[in-house]
Amino acid sequence: MPEAPQSVTSFGSRVVDCGAYKRILAFGDFEASGNIQASKIRSFGDNIVRGHCLVNDLFSAGNLRVEDSLDAKMVRSLGNVTIHGQLKATQVHSMGDLSSTGHVSCQQFRLWGSAFLDAGLSAEQLSLTGTCRIGGLVTGDQIRIRSRGRCQFDEIGASAIAIRAGWDENGCKGSAGLFNWKCRGTTQVRIIEADIISLENTTAEVVRGQAITLGKGCRIGTVEYSERLVQHPSAMIKHVHQVTSPGSGKASQTEHHE
Numbered sequence: 001m002p003e004a005p006q007s008v009t010s011f012g013s014r015v016v017d018c019g020a021y022k023r024i025l026a027f028g029d030f031e032a033s034g035n036i037q038a039s040k041i042r043s044f045g046d047n048i049v050r051g052h053c054l055v056n057d058l059f060s061a062g063n064l065r066v067e068d069s070l071d072a073k074m075v076r077s078l079g080n081v082t083i084h085g086q087l088k089a090t091q092v093h094s095m096g097d098l099s100s101t102g103h104v105s106c107q108q109f110r111l112w113g114s115a116f117l118d119a120g121l122s123a124e125q126l127s128l129t130g131t132c133r134i135g136g137l138v139t140g141d142q143i144r145i146r147s148r149g150r151c152q153f154d155e156i157g158a159s160a161i162a163i164r165a166g167w168d169e170n171g172c173k174g175s176a177g178l179f180n181w182k183c184r185g186t187t188q189v190r191i192i193e194a195d196i197i198s199l200e201n202t203t204a205e206v207v208r209g210q211a212i213t214l215g216k217g218c219r220i221g222t223v224e225y226s227e228r229l230v231q232h233p234s235a236m237i238k239h240v241h242q243v244t245s246p247g248s249g250k251a252s253q254t255e256h257h258e
Helices: none
Strands: 007-010 013-016 019-032 036-049 053-060 063-066 070-077 080-083 087-094 097-100 104-117 121-165 186-199 202-214 219-231 236-242 253-256
Touching: 007 013, 053 063, 070 080, 087 097
Parallel strands: 007 019, 013 019, 019 036, 036 053, 036 063, 053 070, 063 080, 070 087, 080 097, 087 104, 097 104, 104 121, 121 186, 186 202, 202 219, 219 236, 219 253
Antiparallel strands: none
């Protein structure tokens, strides 16, 4: 992105025209009237971009709303980011609330907080700790999820998927305290498919893979595996199908672990 000569530093309330900027530093209420380009954006306060946003480095520590798509190399957030369109980035690191009506695609996606994505997520490396509701397809190479509360997905596909249950930061209604097994986070997925799958406190209609490990609290409708299935005594499965890959010569096996 060629550097623009103009930089903007805003305190209080300000509206700027659409266009190209070298840097935007916004404190308070800041509004861009349409599409903007910038090398850097630093957002502190309630900020609105009423169009498409193209930026190299975006940092938000307040409330940022983009009313079209967001294209960036780096997105870092400590607050609320709402995108009424697609999000395309090289890296996304969010420690707040992230929502998007369009598809999210990036190389690395790390979240500690909450995500509400309507149209799916694709990332080579995906690490999510918190709560989320993601529609559509979630794809990646390595996907790690630690639910703190409730996580909901439609479909997840990857090379390796690990889902763990963290402590629910909101506690449990009627429980004696936070440190109670009933306070563990839960994950609900329609379909999970990967080569290597390890799940905990997960409810799914279909789980399909080569090597599958089902830990405590799993409730699965159908499991399809080709090499290995490890099942904790508390994990429940309605239907199990052993599938042998043509010419693999590998014997399928099922294990039950304490």
